[in-house]
Each structure stands twice: as C-alpha cells, then as structure tokens.
Amino acid sequence: MTRFNPQSILSSRTAAVEEASIIRMAQKARELAAQGHDIISLTLGEPDFDTPKHIRDAAFQAMNDGFTHYAPIPGMADLKVALAKKLKTENNLQYEPSEIIVSNGAKQSITNAVFATIDPGDEVILLAPFWVAYEGVIAMAGGNPVIVSADASEGFKVPAERIQAAMTEKTKLIILNSPNNPTGAMFSKDELQAIANVVCNHPHAMVIADEIYEYIWFDQKHTSIGSLPGMQERTITVNGFSKGFAMTGWRLGYAAAPAPIAKAMSKVQGTFTAGANAFVQKAAIAALEGPREDIEMMRQTYLARRDLILQGLNAIKGITTPTPTGTFYVFADVSAMFGKTLANHKIDNVDDLCNWLLEVHHVATVPGTAFGNKNALRISFATSNENLNEAIKRIARAFNP
Structure with a gap:
C-alpha cells in the first residue's frame, strides 16, 4: 500500500492564506483563561450587546x-x-x-x-x-x-x-x-x-x-x-x-x-x-x-467608551492614539517602545509587545501586523467600562513598571 500524506494535496490557494492573528490571539487568551488566569480580552470585533428584542x-x-x-x-x-x-x-x-x-x-x-x-x-x-x-x-x-x-x-x-x-x-x-x-x-x-x-x-x-x-x-x-x-x-x-x-x-x-x-x-x-x-x-x-432606540443607545455607549479609553491610553508614556471617529476600536501606535527592555523582557516589535501584554499582564490585544501596520496594536472597546478601566491599569503598569 502506498503511503499517503494528506498535506501533499493541499492547494496553493490555502497556502497563500495565513491564519488571522485575531483568531490566534483570541484563542491564546481563551487557553490562558481556561488555565485560571484573569484575562481581559480586547481582541474580537463584536458588539457586547444582545440583538434588540x-x-x-x-x-x-x-x-x-x-x-x-x-x-x-x-x-x-x-x-x-x-x-x-x-x-x-x-x-x-x-x-x-x-x-x-x-x-x-x-x-x-x-x-x-x-x-x-x-x-x-x-x-x-x-x-x-x-x-x-x-x-x-x-x-x-x-x-x-x-x-x-x-x-x-x-x-x-x-x-x-x-x-x-x-x-x-x-x-x-x-x-x-x-x-x-x-x-x-x-x-x-x-x-x-x-x-x-x-x-x-x-x-x-x-x-x-x-x-x-x-x-x-x-x-x-x-x-x-x-x-x-x-x-x-x-x-x-x-x-x-x-x-x-x-x-x-x-x-x-x-x-x-x-x-x-x-x-x-x-x-x-x-x-x-x-x-x-x-x-x-x-x-x-x-x-x-423597526425602532432605532437600541441602535442609538449602542452608539452613545461606544462613544462614552471611546472617550474613556482614549483618556487612559493618552496618559501612558509610549502610546500615541489618534482619535477614532467611528467603530469600536482604537489603533494605538506603540513603536516608541520597540527596542526597550521592560521588566527584563526585550520588546523588538509589536508582536512581541502583544504577546508580552497577554502572557505577563493578561491583556489580549491584536498586533497591527495583522492589518498591514508594524507599529500599532488594535484594542476593541466593545466591552464593559469595568474591563476597560482594568485593562488601562494593567497596560499602564506594563509600560511604566
């Protein structure tokens, strides 16, 4: 019987597509949470509201x-x-x-x-x-x-x-x-x-x-x-x-x-x-x-969360965050931290930084390399004020130990 390797018949199309960093970071966050770590995940682009009744x-x-x-x-x-x-x-x-x-x-x-x-x-x-x-x-x-x-x-x-x-x-x-x-x-x-x-x-x-x-x-x-x-x-x-x-x-x-x-x-x-x-x-x-009251409520909530997270991030040395005018994301430029050593951890690039934030400080973000940018990381504020405030505290401690 001829040995068969299923890998050998995969198309070149699938080889051209990498697994999304968003999925990897979210999965890693879930694994750490399953191990008992208190993880704040700011990775997925999903409203935290239920569909209107x-x-x-x-x-x-x-x-x-x-x-x-x-x-x-x-x-x-x-x-x-x-x-x-x-x-x-x-x-x-x-x-x-x-x-x-x-x-x-x-x-x-x-x-x-x-x-x-x-x-x-x-x-x-x-x-x-x-x-x-x-x-x-x-x-x-x-x-x-x-x-x-x-x-x-x-x-x-x-x-x-x-x-x-x-x-x-x-x-x-x-x-x-x-x-x-x-x-x-x-x-x-x-x-x-x-x-x-x-x-x-x-x-x-x-x-x-x-x-x-x-x-x-x-x-x-x-x-x-x-x-x-x-x-x-x-x-x-x-x-x-x-x-x-x-x-x-x-x-x-x-x-x-x-x-x-x-x-x-x-x-x-x-x-x-x-x-x-x-x-x-x-x-x-x-x-x-149907009625749009719930849609407007969500928009106003995101606006308040945007202002909350901007205030927190802008107070952290090493982060530059242009003000988003839509969505529920901020894209924070963290390139000022590259080449630095933080708590005995060398930060060479944004992927290093995101992995370190997750593994050591238990805040999950998405590296900008997933979006064609090597200098920034994405933070989703489609989560509670409690989570956002705690995430800001952890990021501040990480950047300024």
Missing part, C-alpha cells in the same frame, strides 16, 4: 410562519425592497432590488465581489491599515494586493494622490473601509470626493465600499462614496447587520452593485453557498423598519 421576536415569528426552507440565492424579494429603500433614504444610493445581493455576512459579499471581478494578475489596492480578511480573499482569487499605507500622523487615512500613484493599467479594485477597522478612522465627504476623482479618471477601476460600521460614528455621519457624482456605477457597496444591529451570529450581509456585477456576484454565491437563511432575512426586515 424586536429583531429576535421577528425571527421566532418567521420560523413559526414556516420560513425554514431554502431562500432565493440573491435574497428574498421583500428584504431586497427594504434594502433598496434603506440605501435610498440613508445613503442616497439608487438601486433596484435586482441589483442587491443578500449574503451570509458582509465577508461573503466582499468575497463575491472579488471573485466576480478579479482575474489572475489583476491588482487590488488596499488602504493600510486594512481588515485582515481582504488580503486572503484577493490571494484566493488570484489577484495581487497593492498596499498603500497611512500612518498615525495622517490619522491612518491614505490621501487620494497616494492612491493615484499606486494605480496601474492592472488596477481593478480599490477596497475602501470607512469607518475603518482597525483604526476607527472615517473619511470625510471631501476626502471621499478626492478619491472619487481619482477613480473616475481610471478606465476600469472600481471601489468596494465596505460600510459595515456605518451606524457607529462619533463626530460626523458616514458618507457613502457611491453617492458621489459618477461613483455609483463604479462602486460595489457592501454592508450587513452584524455591527450596527448587534447581529454577528446571525450572519447576514448584502451588496449593491451595477446590474452586470450583481448578476455575476449571484453566480459566485450560488456556486459557494446558495441563499442566506430565510428566517434571518425576515428578521432583517424588522431591523431595517
């Missing part, structure tokens, strides 16, 4: 009404009508329901968009810092990520002229995430217009606008780049219910795109997973059309 009630009602069967691949008609209305009234975007594809989460919508548009060798511009999943999706589609970076002094927002300098005849997509994970940065309307001017002068470039955090804003409301002149035909707008409605476990997202692209995205989704959960789609209608 009227949405949960709508899901139960839908199940009782028999919505437990397959749903159409591109989404149920009544949800797509509700989404078209939402996009028009809230985002100033004019889409027919047929141009909207409901998915199993915004991540799937991004995957659908990339696979529907990218051929091997095509270039996709990523604005760093960027969400960890983008690179892997591009690699699996055979595309080439082109990383264009901004640092803390720029508020982690890449200027339009730097995007223009990175564009070539092979550029097919620019992925724009605003409000941004991991930085909390949000592009202003003027900044988006400058990017739109660059895109509109390119013969075949489009934007994937990842707007999953649109309801979590602090100083200015979110603007959809697709609403700017000439941009709707050049934009695939991606959104979902996970962050704003505290529905991460429900796995429901959507994308709106010009008709030929929407049709291609539906083909991709039909090949990989088919339609999204039927009763969850009914609950999503309740989310869109």
Whole structure:
C-alpha cells in the first residue's frame, strides 16, 4: 500500500492564506483563561450587546410562519425592497432590488465581489491599515494586493494622490473601509470626493465600499462614496447587520452593485453557498423598519467608551492614539517602545509587545501586523467600562513598571 500524506494535496490557494492573528490571539487568551488566569480580552470585533428584542421576536415569528426552507440565492424579494429603500433614504444610493445581493455576512459579499471581478494578475489596492480578511480573499482569487499605507500622523487615512500613484493599467479594485477597522478612522465627504476623482479618471477601476460600521460614528455621519457624482456605477457597496444591529451570529450581509456585477456576484454565491437563511432575512426586515432606540443607545455607549479609553491610553508614556471617529476600536501606535527592555523582557516589535501584554499582564490585544501596520496594536472597546478601566491599569503598569 502506498503511503499517503494528506498535506501533499493541499492547494496553493490555502497556502497563500495565513491564519488571522485575531483568531490566534483570541484563542491564546481563551487557553490562558481556561488555565485560571484573569484575562481581559480586547481582541474580537463584536458588539457586547444582545440583538434588540424586536429583531429576535421577528425571527421566532418567521420560523413559526414556516420560513425554514431554502431562500432565493440573491435574497428574498421583500428584504431586497427594504434594502433598496434603506440605501435610498440613508445613503442616497439608487438601486433596484435586482441589483442587491443578500449574503451570509458582509465577508461573503466582499468575497463575491472579488471573485466576480478579479482575474489572475489583476491588482487590488488596499488602504493600510486594512481588515485582515481582504488580503486572503484577493490571494484566493488570484489577484495581487497593492498596499498603500497611512500612518498615525495622517490619522491612518491614505490621501487620494497616494492612491493615484499606486494605480496601474492592472488596477481593478480599490477596497475602501470607512469607518475603518482597525483604526476607527472615517473619511470625510471631501476626502471621499478626492478619491472619487481619482477613480473616475481610471478606465476600469472600481471601489468596494465596505460600510459595515456605518451606524457607529462619533463626530460626523458616514458618507457613502457611491453617492458621489459618477461613483455609483463604479462602486460595489457592501454592508450587513452584524455591527450596527448587534447581529454577528446571525450572519447576514448584502451588496449593491451595477446590474452586470450583481448578476455575476449571484453566480459566485450560488456556486459557494446558495441563499442566506430565510428566517434571518425576515428578521432583517424588522431591523431595517423597526425602532432605532437600541441602535442609538449602542452608539452613545461606544462613544462614552471611546472617550474613556482614549483618556487612559493618552496618559501612558509610549502610546500615541489618534482619535477614532467611528467603530469600536482604537489603533494605538506603540513603536516608541520597540527596542526597550521592560521588566527584563526585550520588546523588538509589536508582536512581541502583544504577546508580552497577554502572557505577563493578561491583556489580549491584536498586533497591527495583522492589518498591514508594524507599529500599532488594535484594542476593541466593545466591552464593559469595568474591563476597560482594568485593562488601562494593567497596560499602564506594563509600560511604566
């Protein structure tokens, strides 16, 4: 009998995708907690609120009404009508329901968009810092990520002229995430217009606008780049219910795109997973059309937590933290600590620092290397004030022993 090694048949696509640092750090935190350590985890990008009751009630009602069967691949008609209305009234975007594809989460919508548009060798511009999943999706589609970076002094927002300098005849997509994970940065309307001017002068470039955090804003409301002149035909707008409605476990997202692209995205989704959960789609209608008091309460709570953690971090020598204007993250530049020895531990880079904070001080964060930045770490403040205050105390002791 010939010996067989399962490792030998793995595809090159999977080799091109690394396990996300977020998952590794969260798993390490869970393991230490299971050993009895008091771990404060600030790793996962998940609201700590329960889904509002009227949405949960709508899901139960839908199940009782028999919505437990397959749903159409591109989404149920009544949800797509509700989404078209939402996009028009809230985002100033004019889409027919047929141009909207409901998915199993915004991540799937991004995957659908990339696979529907990218051929091997095509270039996709990523604005760093960027969400960890983008690179892997591009690699699996055979595309080439082109990383264009901004640092803390720029508020982690890449200027339009730097995007223009990175564009070539092979550029097919620019992925724009605003409000941004991991930085909390949000592009202003003027900044988006400058990017739109660059895109509109390119013969075949489009934007994937990842707007999953649109309801979590602090100083200015979110603007959809697709609403700017000439941009709707050049934009695939991606959104979902996970962050704003505290529905991460429900796995429901959507994308709106010009008709030929929407049709291609539906083909991709039909090949990989088919339609999204039927009763969850009914609950999503309740989310869109129901009361928004809980959504505003969550936003105000995140705002208070942002101010709390900024006050604490800014008092710690060695940390520089631009003020996030959206999401529930801060992206703290800790490069001033590199090369230093703290309590007999040499800190060479941000990965060292994050591991040390977790293993010694029992605070779990995510290194910026996961997001295309070597100088910062991400802290999620989607947790209680008690946890945030204790985490700040531990980080302060770690940085200034």
